[in-house]
Every structure is written in C-alpha cells, then in structure tokens.
C-alpha cells in the first residue's frame with residue numbers, strides 16, 4: 001500500500017562555517033497515496049534536500065512533514081531509523097551507494113529485508129519476485145559488476161523496494177543512462193507503482209522522465225515554483241500567499257512591476273501589467 005506525504009511550510013537551513021544556507025524556504029506539497037511525482041528544478045534549488053527530509057535523513061528546521069501519518073520532525077532517531085528501513089525506501093544517486101558490490105543481487109535484497117522482517121514480522125516478497133518486477137528475471141545470482149549500468153540501476157530499485165515500503169524516493173535514477181536504459185528504469189518504476197501501489201517520488205533533470213510521470217513539481221529557490229499536470233503548467237499559491245511566475249515571464253517584469261488583478265466570477269484571474 002502506498003503512503004501519503006504532506007509538507008507544510010517546510011524550511012531547511014544548513015550551517016556552514018558559521019553562516020546559514022537556506023536550502024528550503026517554505027515548501028508546501030501534498031502527494032497522495034499511490035501517486036508518482038517528478039521533482040525537477042535548477043541545480044541548487046533544494047530537490048535533494050527535500051528528498052533527504054522526506055526520507056527522514058534530516059529533520060526540517062521549521063514546518064511540518066507528515067509521511068504516512070508520521071511527523072518526521074517529532075520522531076526520535078530510533079523511530080526515524082525504523083521508518084527508513086520499513087515504510088520508506090530510498091535509492092540514492094549513484095548505484096554504487098545502494099548495492100554491496102561483492103554480494104549477489106539476492107543477498108543485497110535479503111540484507112535490505114532483514115531488519116524489516118524482524119521489526120514488522122511480516123512476510124516479504126522473495127528476491128526472484130522483486131527482480132521480476134524490475135525486469136531482472138533470472139539475475140538473482142549475479143553480482144553488480146556483472147550487470148550493465150541500466151541493470152545496476154534497476155537492481156538498486158529492487159533493493160529500495162525489498163522491504164515493501166509505501167513510499168519510494170529515488171534521486172536521479174536515469175542520469176548516467178542511454179535512452180534504452182532510461183526507458184527500462186522508467187518501466188520498472190511504473191511497474192512498482194502499478195503493482196504495489198507504492199507512492200514514488202523521483203528527483204530528475206531529465207524532462208522525458210517528468211513528461212512520462214504525469215505530475216511534475218518544479219522546485220525553485222527552495223520552494224514549489226510551479227506544477228505540471230498532464231502536460232499543463234500551473235502556478236502554485238504558497239503557504240504565505242505568494243505565487244511565483246515562470247522565469248521567462250518574470251524576465252519581462254522587473255521587481256516592483258505593478259499588476260492589475262482582474263478576478264472574474266467564473267474563477268478566472270487575469271494579471272495586467274501597469275508598465276509605463
């Protein structure tokens with residue numbers, strides 16, 4: 001079963017050599033159970049920081065993050081640790097960080113399942129079944145070095161879903177792949193989402209990945225800057241009432257530009273600039 005995610009005015013600050021770096025400055029985002037969402041945005045906009053917070057690897061400086069009913073900011077280290085090993089699957093950027101190179105794929109999967117099996121006491125899927133799901137049928141005895149890059153990425157996904165998480169967070173799964181490899185990874189992610197109803201959040205720079213997922217959330221300057229749904233682009237009202245305009249529109253209107261707001265009864269809103 002998938003689990004829902006809700007971020008309310010989430011702020012995150014890194015402290016570097018005595019000064020503060022504001023990585024997230026008020027993220028409002030709701031993801032329903034079983035949804036697939038791509039997080040996109042310029043380098044340094046805060047995507048990886050948001051994923052790390054959703055994964056419970058860090059706590060937000062302010063605001064609230066609820067993952068499947070758990071308030072990430074309020075959990076103890078031990079509770080966060082348990083959540084990560086069971087309810088939340090994380091696939092980090094760079095396959096090597098997700099797989100033990102000297103172990104077979106079935107052992108990699110077993111190691112990821114061991115703790116969940118103990119703490120939840122539930123029956124977890126067999127390695128063969130998980131490998132089938134990500135398109136790696138018959139490779140249980142292979143080691144990561146025997147695989148292509150695309151297969152390694154799907155093996156990393158297999159490890160990420162081994163414990164049956166309701167939320168799967170994946171950072172840049174297609175960045176080092178060719179088109180065929182990317183399509184296979186996308187097919188595997190879609191299969192996990194469809195067959196297990198897992199909520200999937202993917203950080204990506206690849207517009208094709210975003211286009212295939214249906215919902216694309218753009219993070220800009222540490223907050224949700226825009227959303228694309230089924231090919232349509234939307235501006236988003238933030239928790240503080242501000243709305244970011246697309247950069248190409250903003251470029252035409254310097255700070256301080258006045259807009260006349262025309263609000264019709266049918267719900268449409270028009271902004272008309274008062275340019276001298």
Ligand SMILES: Nc1ncnc2c1ncn2[C@@H]1O[C@H](COP(=O)(O)OP(=O)(O)OP(=O)(O)O)[C@@H](O)[C@H]1O
Pocket residue numbers: 014015016021022023041042043044045046047048049050
């Ligand atoms: N561990 C850290 N310590 C200090 N500052 C950090 C740290 N991690 C990220 N930052 C800063 O926080 C901001 C957001 O970074 P983040 O990595 O979340 O962005 P991103 O959108 O994932 O970027 P990219 O697409 O390049 O991976 C940036 O200004 C970055 O320099």
